[in-house]
Amino acid sequence: MTQAPGTRRDIPDATVARLPVYLRALRALTAAGIDVVSSEDLAQAAGVRSTGLRKDLSHLGSYGVRGVGYDVARLSDEIARELGLQHDWAVAIVGMGNLGHALAAYSGFATRGFKVRWLVDEDPEVIGTVIAGLTVIGFDELAMVAGDGLIAVIATPPTAAQDVADQMTRMGVRSILNFAPCVLQVPEGVEVRKVDLATELQILAFHEQRGRDEDDDAARLGVHAARVAEAAR
Amino acid sequence: MTQAPGTRRDIPDATVARLPVYLRALRALTAAGIDVVSSEDLAQAAGVRSTGLRKDLSHLGSYGVRGVGYDVARLSDEIARELGLQHDWAVAIVGMGNLGHALAAYSGFATRGFKVRWLVDEDPEVIGTVIAGLTVIGFDELAMVAGDGLIAVIATPPTAAQDVADQMTRMGVRSILNFAPCVLQVPEGVEVRKVDLATELQILAFHEQRGRDEDDDAARLGVHAARVAEAAR
């Protein structure tokens, strides 16, 4: 994890990773007409422990009221501000294959602070076509229009991903979400997050296999009854 | 630490999460015709430190040769075995929207140990249609054909995700990959991994904003030229 020195307010990475989850839960509460929530309830909705939630929020400041809880609207605003979501961020999706298409059409971005503004591909056959209301452009055109703070989403085959990343960083992009199953080498100061579907499945497969082995053991040792009793406790 | 064969080894979660990355790098080396690799080179390809890589591998046993490195084929097999990838795992994708379509057509699963076997939706309009060579079925039909060790991928809207998870766990599924932006409540023993695209972007946005603030400082201090020189290296 890239740890830049001189951080303005040092919020632990683990906390930052959970803030979006809290924000999502808070938005749901707002939609449900609830305007005050306790750390216990919010933690449940976010799938964490209440003590951890409170510690996370304490890094942003003290926005709770003891004996009452947190003001939903206030806390939403604070977290959104901390995440830099007061204004929408422009997103460019690179690689108009299956995944690129789906991402371009995904409605979940717009509601959470992101505007898919450019679709990019290198194939002349694809450039110029309209997908989800946007015209696909090439890299050279993107280089001309791309402004500061652009977030790039790489949805190309892995063989092209490094080259795309190089071009992106050259045009000043410092945030990349990489869907290609490969490791990207980027210069200092560029943040890369990866989403690897097959990797996630392989991690699940590991636990699935381990669970299966444990079941074998349990059957052999006759522990099953004990486990049922435990679960019923 | 010599591990007796058949012993249940406790491998740290952090290590398990990296094994797929190592496996991917090793497959690439095989494709390149390289059959021996040092921890230093493999670590570079995987984007980790060599000491960390060696510690990770030490949890699987001693498969390296000092002074030489690791046999690529041997290590690939060992990691694949540890992850339970000797045989393909069956995958069911639930929710045939944009994302479900893309996942059904995604070629990256088949090459890495997974076989998308069932596509599921609740919409009668969608059930029966053919996507990527598979006929979409409903939940009741899935419940009849689903075997042990099935991995479920939830690609529904968040409002439907919990209901889908409930049905899946009822039919014995113990591994779920959740693309819906919501927290799933599942019984003990069920493993859930989540992939939330908007969350990833929000984490990037946080760092982007922080970097922007630092740029302001840097501009005041006149460090910008130094960074450009660095980037041009």
Added chain:
DNA sequence: AGGTCTTTGTGAACGCGCGCACAAAGTCGC
């Protein structure tokens, strides 16, 4: 065969994040 050199494997130290216990602070009832 002996020596040197490369590379692995691992014990130890360090830092981080999580959970617990408890104090602080504010609300509600009377």
Added chain:
DNA sequence: GCGACTTTGTGCGCGCGTTCACAAAGACCT
């Protein structure tokens, strides 16, 4: 206004993961 109750905020300890330093082990050269 005062006491009891609720809920937040936080210092502390522990366990995990990462990094460092170094010893062990094998290959290669002469």
